[in-house]
Amino acid sequence: MKAAEPKRQRLTQAGRRTRERIIETAAELMFHRGVAGTSIPDIQAAAEVSASQIYHYFGDKQGLVLAVIDHQTDAKLAQQRPLLDSLDSIEALREWCDRAADRQDAAGCEGGCEIGSLASELADSDESARTGLAGAFDRWEEPIRSGLARMQARGELKESADTAALATALLAAIQGGMLLSQVRRSTTAYRQAVSTVIDHIESHLVR
């Protein structure tokens, strides 16, 4: 479920565009400076809107943060489609993770994960953000879980494999691997972390 589902339908087209511009600007600033390091005046100036427009659309900074979480999650999942929706083979899992590693390499391993960074900063200080981020991770984990479940339903993965646990383990490897790669400025850790989990999934294949 998305964290912020406001009265979007009732906005005019111009209103929707303004709202989107505020969210995109805030997301960009928060990604680079952190949420604490991004003030409403910063967002106003960068998005060229008034404070009252921000408060009109989002109520307060916390409301804007929820919209940023949804925006970053939508963008993250969109970036990974259509592969994300066909994670029902070992080859697809490997290709999906390789592409993510290649993107990190292309970025010089800077930036880290947009969602993971928000999670690390906000999980203990903003309860509504925490539940929004839990929803974001659920939305990310779901296509992994359902891909593995399809492999199991087709008899390719052993009945004894806990597909939900394996999906969580892969998401954790992605998150931990990205953090180590960001700190080490090399995708080796990311590649080793996700490969280990995918190798383990492969060991559950019915031969």
Add this chain to the structure above:
Amino acid sequence: MKAAEPKRQRLTQAGRRTRERIIETAAELMFHRGVAGTSIPDIQAAAEVSASQIYHYFGDKQGLVLAVIDHQTDAKLAQQRPLLDSLDSIEALREWCDRAADRQDAAGCEGGCEIGSLASELADSDESARTGLAGAFDRWEEPIRSGLARMQARGELKESADTAALATALLAAIQGGMLLSQVRRSTTAYRQAVSTVIDHIESHLVR
């Protein structure tokens, strides 16, 4: 290697105590509020020292952050000893990770990882902190890697097992698992993430 190795030897005992009090206070504040959310005046007030004392011992906030990274790493590794130095069996790996999960449960899954949080906040904004944190993760990974290497040297782990890669994968599972557990307020993700990697290590045992 530690990030901050200043002229510690030349300090008097009273000086060392003051320096330690500043570091402990800064570490505590930065853990709860983030580095950006912790000012030198905040640290002054909480540690009951003057700004000039802080600048005397650490040069600037960046120098203090390096000392905090070392302090948190020392504390993290000390907390995990002596188990951390005997990770040369599947049972020891499981017990070590179970204890960490139990500590997270006891804390209501709040707080996250002291080192991971610093890494997420600082990796892109402070190059000296990034290299300090890379060193911190290396110090944490080393006893995992050397435990696995001892298993392999004794012929318990297959020659084909890449012990360095498996150690990195386990550290990534710990980091990613802790983040997911913090956001979900449940250690299930952590337990599943580390179990998956340890199960995979177990699959490399010589039977």
